[in-house]
Amino acid sequence: MSNNMGKPNLEVFAETLLNEAKKNSKILVTTSDSRGSGKLVPYSKELPEQIIEVGIAEQNLVGISAGLSAAGKKVFAVSPASFLTARALEQIKGDIAYSDLPVCLVGISAGISYGQLGSTHHSIHDYAVLRCIHNMSIVAPADNFETIQAIKQAVNFKSPLYLRFGKKPMLDISHENKDFNIGKAKFVTKGEDVLLMATGETVQRAYLAAQILSEKDIHATVISMHTIKPFDAETFLSESRKSKVILSIEEHSIHGGLGEQCASILAQNDIKTNFKILGIPDEYMINGTQSDVLDYYEMSPEKISKTVLTLLSK
Amino acid sequence: MEQSKLQRKSIEYRKTILKIIFESGAGHTGGSLSCIDILNVLYNSVMDITPENFSSFDRDHFIQSKGHSVEALYTVLLDCGFYKKEDLGTLNNFNSHFIGHPTKKVLGIEHNTGALGHGLSVAVGMALGLKMDQKKHQVYALLGDGELSEGSVWEAAMTASKYELENLTAIIDRNRLQITGSTEEVNPIEPLQDKFLSFGFNVIEVKGNDIASLVEVFQKPKKEKNKPNLIIANTIKGAGISFMENQVSWHHKVPSQSEYDLAIHELNEAFENVQ
Ligand SMILES: Cc1ncc(C[n+]2csc(CCOP(=O)(O)OP(=O)(O)O)c2C)c(N)n1
Ligand SMILES: [Mg+2]
Numbered sequence: 001m002s003n004n005m006g007k008p009n010l011e012v013f014a015e016t017l018l019n020e021a022k023k024n025s026k027i028l029v030t031t032s033d034s035r036g037s038g039k040l041v042p043y044s045k046e047l048p049e050q051i052i053e054v055g056i057a058e059q060n061l062v063g064i065s066a067g068l069s070a071a072g073k074k075v076f077a078v079s080p081a082s083f084l085t086a087r088a089l090e091q092i093k094g095d096i097a098y099s100d101l102p103v104c105l106v107g108i109s110a111g112i113s114y115g116q117l118g119s120t121h122h123s124i125h126d127y128a129v130l131r132c133i134h135n136m137s138i139v140a141p142a143d144n145f146e147t148i149q150a151i152k153q154a155v156n157f158k159s160p161l162y163l164r165f166g167k168k169p170m171l172d173i174s175h176e177n178k179d180f181n182i183g184k185a186k187f188v189t190k191g192e193d194v195l196l197m198a199t200g201e202t203v204q205r206a207y208l209a210a211q212i213l214s215e216k217d218i219h220a221t222v223i224s225m226h227t228i229k230p231f232d233a234e235t236f237l238s239e240s241r242k243s244k245v246i247l248s249i250e251e252h253s254i255h256g257g258l259g260e261q262c263a264s265i266l267a268q269n270d271i272k273t274n275f276k277i278l279g280i281p282d283e284y285m286i287n288g289t290q291s292d293v294l295d296y297y298e299m300s301p302e303k304i305s306k307t308v309l310t311l312l313s314k
Numbered sequence: 315m316e317q318s319k320l321q322r323k324s325i326e327y328r329k330t331i332l333k334i335i336f337e338s339g340a341g342h343t344g345g346s347l348s349c350i351d352i353l354n355v356l357y358n359s360v361m362d363i364t365p366e367n368f369s370s371f372d373r374d375h376f377i378q379s380k381g382h383s384v385e386a387l388y389t390v391l392l393d394c395g396f397y398k399k400e401d402l403g404t405l406n407n408f409n410s411h412f413i414g415h416p417t418k419k420v421l422g423i424e425h426n427t428g429a430l431g432h433g434l435s436v437a438v439g440m441a442l443g444l445k446m447d448q449k450k451h452q453v454y455a456l457l458g459d460g461e462l463s464e465g466s467v468w469e470a471a472m473t474a475s476k477y478e479l480e481n482l483t484a485i486i487d488r489n490r491l492q493i494t495g496s497t498e499e500v501n502p503i504e505p506l507q508d509k510f511l512s513f514g515f516n517v518i519e520v521k522g523n524d525i526a527s528l529v530e531v532f533q534k535p536k537k538e539k540n541k542p543n544l545i546i547a548n549t550i551k552g553a554g555i556s557f558m559e560n561q562v563s564w565h566h567k568v569p570s571q572s573e574y575d576l577a578i579h580e581l582n583e584a585f586e587n588v589q
Contacts, residue, residue, distance in 0.1 A: 006484060032463075033460060033463075033492050033493050033500060034493075035494055036494060037493075053494065053500055053501065054463070055460065055492075055501025056430055056431070056461060056463045056492065057465060057501070059465060060465065082429070083429060086429075087429065109427055116340065116406045116413045116414050117413065117414040117424075117428065118413045118415045118417065118426075119428075120381070120415055120426070120427070120428030120429040121415070121428060121429075206395055286408075286409055287408070287411070287413045288406075288408040289407060292408050296408075
């Protein structure tokens with residue numbers, strides 16, 4: 001395993017989308033005073049005809065994106081994940097998902113990327129609320145490679161899609177596996193002892209935890225579960241049958257996200273295993289940087305590996 | 315309070331805002347500097363809000379809907395004795411309640427804000443509650459001008475006028491900038507006066523960085539019977555620091571050491587010149 005630091009996924013998203021939009025004039029970006037946060041200033045300068053600004057109005061943003069999509073445009077609606085999926089939830093539900101318009105919603109600075117800006121700016125609810133909306137697909141790429149692939153596939157995606165990006169530079173976790181398809185679990189490492197399920201920016205933490213464990217001769221399968229919905233239950237099931245310990249790790253509330261999805265599949269398939277959900281607990285969240293908060297809630301690579309050891313010894 | 319004293323306070327407040335942003339390495343510089351004179355006049359010469367009466371609802375109320383300018387609010391609340399300097403020194407530290415937006419974990423803060431477009435609705439609810447109980451207290455809400463693109467602001471405006479909330483004063487920090495650029499380029503809000511007039515408000519314009527004008531407008535408000543009030547405070551984003559004024563880049567930029575020193579120097583000079 002080698003560790004190469006890449007760029008922030010958000011930056012790669014903006015560059016990839018600019019390249020795609022140059023080739024395809026039907027691509028439009030819609031923003032809500034969010035082009036700076038979305039790293040889209042270069043895009044707006046190069047393609048001023050392919051960006052629509054609505055001001056600080058996320059509900060309007062999603063509604064207008066729906067209308068533009070009905071008019072045949074391929075719309076990428078870009079806004080902080082928190083405002084996009086909480087403020088404009090009804091527009092997402094009614095105007096995008098229910099009305100079946102293939103808009104790509106791009107939640108930027110997702111999870112707890114905003115650190116000390118506090119809970120108004122955090123999106124640890126987005127998987128939960130979007131998962132129970134029929135017709136929504138949800139994807140959180142882990143690294144630069146997955147980001148590029150996700151954007152390219154999003155351009156041709158025929159139904160509503162939510163992409164979730166953080167803003168920290170991400171390790172390249174795809175050097176051994178370049179097989180990325182929306183809807184299909186992606187193996188980062190393979191090992192027979194434990195299964196680490198992670199998504200988005202937490203995949204890197206799982207990957208580093210696997211490195212710590214391998215020094216102790218414990219071998220982990222790390223899966224980048226970039227697609228939270230539709231969930232690749234088949235891969236998860238076959239892997240979970242092989243593992244003594246399963247951990248899910250997400251930058252999201254422990255309610256309604258990756259972990260509970262896994263738990264539901266395990267329970268309904270009668271798989272008895274040592275399983276633990278790591279995420280943000282249901283409490284007044286501690287204030288701090290993204291990294292400090294994730295560490296505090298036991299999602300540092302060290303803590304993840306320790307938790308694995310504890311579960312293995314049970 | 316004498317106007318010269320208020321003027322000196324405004325300069326001291328600007329120094330504190332810059333200091334806490336500089337030292338904590340984050341903050342919304344431009345918008346805190348544009349609204350600080352409004353907060354100064356409200357907290358020091360208009361509103362009945364003190365650490366002593368804060369736990370009761372029987373007092374005036376202030377909702378900072380443009381929550382990102384929290385450094386201005388922290389600064390004024392510190393001076394009004396709501397907490398100690400050391401507390402504010404923890405700004406943006408791990409596990410501190412002093413973060414980049416207002417929360418009720420900090421004494422003196424009325425409501426958790428940060429997502430724009432919520433404050434006016436909450437203020438309408440508070441004003442309505444006071445009115446139902448025949449209380450004479452006032453509710454103030456401070457909004458950004460970019461914030462006015464949120465539809466919820468206009469929903470609240472309609473209800474304010476329906477319930478004839480004379481005890482409600484919304485203040486727009488009209489600094490003409492938001493993150494991307496000028497409000498009139500991003501999503502035009504003019505004619506602003508006419509919009510609020512047609513929503514049934516009593517509309518007043520004021521020079522929003524001028525203590526004398528603010529004192530005049532807030533201490534002797536020209537109210538109209540049964541109408542909510544809207545004050546358009548024409549301000550300058552980054553007001554008081556020459557190289558920050560009207561610069562969109564200073565929305566949430568943190569000064570470098572040399573920029574910080576220069577800014578403090580300018581403020582010290584301004585302090586000398588107060589009559
Ligand atoms: C609902 C919501 N959308 C977006 C943001 C991100 N945001 C923070 S400040 C800001 C610009 C605010 O501009 P304005 O209201 O004019 O404030 P000021 O110029 O006084 O700083 C934006 C878009 C937010 N805080 N809340
Ligand atoms: Mg403004």
